[in-house]
Amino acid sequence: MRFALAGFDLFHGVLETFASAGWTPVSLFSFVTDDRVNSNAEIVSHATRHGLPLQLSRIDEAALRTLRDLDCDVLVVAGYGWRIPDWTPYVRHAINFHPSLLPQARGPYPLMRAILDGHRDWGVTCHRIAPEFDAGDILAQERFALAADECHESLQLKVQMAGCRLARQVAYHFDALWAARVPQADGSHWPMPSDADRTLDFTQPVDRVMTQVRANGLHECIAHVGGSVLYVRRAAGWHERHAWEPGTIAHVSGRRYVIAVPDGFVALLEWSALSLARRADIGP
Structure with missing residues (x-):
């Protein structure tokens, strides 16, 4: 062929x-x-x-x-x-x-x-x-x-x-x-994920937020933290009882932010203030 x-x-x-x-x-x-x-x-x-x-x-x-x-x-x-x-x-x-x-x-x-x-x-x-x-x-x-x-x-x-x-x-x-090909039945159409789909919602439980992180991977999630927009490549989450309001910055260590969620914390470990597209425009 x-x-x-x-x-x-x-x-x-x-x-x-x-x-x-x-x-x-x-x-x-x-x-x-x-x-x-x-x-x-x-x-x-x-x-x-x-x-x-x-x-x-x-x-x-x-x-x-x-x-x-x-x-x-x-x-x-x-x-x-x-x-x-x-x-x-x-x-x-x-x-x-x-x-x-x-x-x-x-x-x-x-x-x-x-x-x-x-x-x-x-x-x-x-x-x-x-x-x-x-x-x-x-x-x-x-x-x-x-x-x-x-x-x-x-x-x-x-x-x-x-x-x-x-x-x-x-x-x-x-x-x-x-x-022997077979016609398709009725199905579903999934559009390209939007920025809203990529945005972390810190009012959600740890597991849901971390699922968003895993789903986006190197395509990066979007996080609104302290009035800034961060593009998150890697994060970690854990369950822990606390009194922080969801979305609050609970701890900072260098460039790492720990954000409160209802049932624990999510740590933003690797992020950029610029989107992938913007970084590609700038170059290495």
Whole structure:
């Protein structure tokens, strides 16, 4: 099979898996990343090593025509934020790897909410690309368990590993899976987390606040502390009886703040006064 892949490094293992299964890459697509929480370094490196064309702008009909000229059989999408135009006149197949068990959690990035909502079962889905995001017929799924103390980075790694297992299954059994694909039932759509979703609420119990911290991980939470806005990368929490009002700064040690919550304390251990986006603009 000759294929093109559109995505970034969260799913770079999908590219490697298809190639190692004997599929031939003819072109790669990605987008400009911040190289902090998102990266396409692996995709760019693969293109450079193998002399493949790489496009960092949106896939349009001209790009699809180029794929047709390259005799591309399958367009594989894995972590690509732009909608794919009608591909049917240009390639025989187009599939997407989505980091949830569809039809649950359609949308751009469901991993944080999976942790916030306390899911204990998760997975990756391979489906045919349809006009609506994440709504096409399902070829296959790969499930895995989530821990009670799952964090964003461990979930990302589990998604990567499951994506590779799923890609191997799809690569070796593509024709059969395509022929047997199953339409999706009605599902749910989860929007991209907003700043409100990322904001720590110190009127909530310790466990809830720490779940927010784990769910956001290196994407960072937002904390309003003493009239300032802090972007929190790492925190610790514990249960303890006290008389402090929730949200009060109970202790300061250097750059570490201990904030009271109703049933204990949350310590902000690693934070910045600048957002990730602002720090990316400034540079190292």
